[in-house]
Amino acid sequence: MPIEIRDATEADLLDHANLREQGYAFDARSTRAWIEQSKNGDLIERMIGAYDKGRLIGRLSVLNFGQFFGGRAVSAGGIGAVVVAPEYRSRGIGTELLEVALRRMRDRGELVSPLGPATMGVYRKCGWEIAGDQSVRLVPTVDLETLGCGPGQERLATQRDFDAIRKIYIGAASARPGMLARPAWMWDEHLSDQPHRYTYVVEDQGRLTGYMIYRQIKDRGPSGYSLVLEDLAAGSWDAESVLWRHLGAHQAQAREVRVQGLPLEALGLHLRDQRIRVVWDHRWMLRIVDAPGAVAARGYPFGLELRVPLSLVDPRCPWNAGDWALEVSNGHGVLNHAEGGGPSISINGLAALYSGCVSAQTLSTAGLLANATAEQVSALDAAFLGPRPAMNDDF
Ligand SMILES: CC(C)(COP(=O)(O)OP(=O)(O)OC[C@H]1O[C@@H](n2cnc3c(N)ncnc32)[C@H](O)[C@@H]1OP(=O)(O)O)[C@@H](O)C(=O)NCCC(=O)NCCS
DSSP: OOEEEEEOOOOGGGHHHHHHHHHHHHHHHHHHHHHHHHHHTOOOGEEEEETTTTTEEEEEEEEEEEETTEEEEEEEEEEEEEEOGGGGGGHHHHHHHHHHHHHHHHHTTTTEEEEOSSSHHHHHHOOOEEEEEEEEEEHHHHHHOOOOOSEEEEEEEOGGGGGHHHHHHHHHTSTTTTTTTHHHHHHHHHHHHTTTEEEEEEEEEEEEEEEEEEEEEOOSSTTTTTTEEEEEEEEEEHHHHHHHHHHEEEEEEEOOEESSOOOOOOHHHOOOOOOOEEEEEEEEHHHHEEEHHEEEEESSOOOOOOOEEEEOOOOOTTTEEEEEEEEEEETTTEEEESOOOEEEEEEEHHHHHHHSSSSSSHHHHHHEEESSSHHHHHHHHHHHHSOOOBBOOOO
16 A cells, blocks of 8 residues: 555644654653644644555644745745654655645745755755755853943843834844744744743833843753853844843853854954854755745845846756746846756755855856856856855744
């Protein structure tokens, strides 16, 4: 009997939760929270399962949110919690689940698909490619303690601050490719009360100008704790510096702040020494689900006018494959069907280019873009390169 792939119903939720728990060795508390989140966020219908004789043996979720590219939120289907039961691995079930997910996303109008990979082969084969930074860095607290800081004052946040927090986040995230336009269920998770988790805001003349969320984890024996910065956004360096100084004040108990995915370039411009350490060099991946839709939905630099023919290679999504012309004008882009003759780009290459993670020159060197003239390479870079793409959400 062949493996059956189908969407989940409420009756399947516990099986999905148990397989997820097995796949990642999560504890029962995390599973209970995931079940609640799935019910409250209407996420069950976004789960896909693979069944052998009625038993769930593979699963994934396709979560809907926006992802910022060129300042605009592009509708995304984020792939989460992909698990195949150990005794069924390397038989193509993960691949089949991803192929069904791609069709579902296209039908629903989700244009791009990000994910945080534990392993890349299966995703790369299906058209996902490295597209942005999600590295884990350690920032010495002693270096933060000596930062000069702006006029604002930090205080613990209350529920009344949550709307302002979301606005501050959108202001910062929209300027950084790859950051998510978070849906309500994701914000509920970020802002929920958790033991040893603290949300602080910066207030300056009655106005909130920044916030951060961090955890203190007692995992260092009798003395000290780990300090994990989950989220931080600010409208100015003045506000941001207050938050970093606050983290520096933990110096007696925590030697470093652990940061995953958050861009630290602004901080790097103020620290006296280069002592931020990357402890896990990790990248997130992206799949272009609907190439013309994705090109039209993102933003482009103003004042840029260009036309580049592209021959797009996408064996798994025939709706993307073929000859196109990329046209950019007045901050907008379109991908129109065109006669052939342009450079050839794989769907993986387009994902890395689209996010701004990799230059067209690097794609050429890596063999993901072929037959591009020097003029076409610089036109593609002018359209897509910008701030280094980042993402500090896990899903
Ligand atoms: C990652 C995971 C989901 C992949 O699922 P899977 O069903 O084994 O994936 P597939 O079989 O489709 O592909 C995996 C590999 O098996 C190979 N494969 C596919 N069909 C095969 C077959 N019939 N015979 C032998 N190998 C095969 C694929 O080529 C692929 O190799 P690659 O990594 O070199 O590309 C699975 O290993 C898993 O559940 N891991 C634990 C949880 C986890 O880490 N999840 C990922 C989170 S991002």
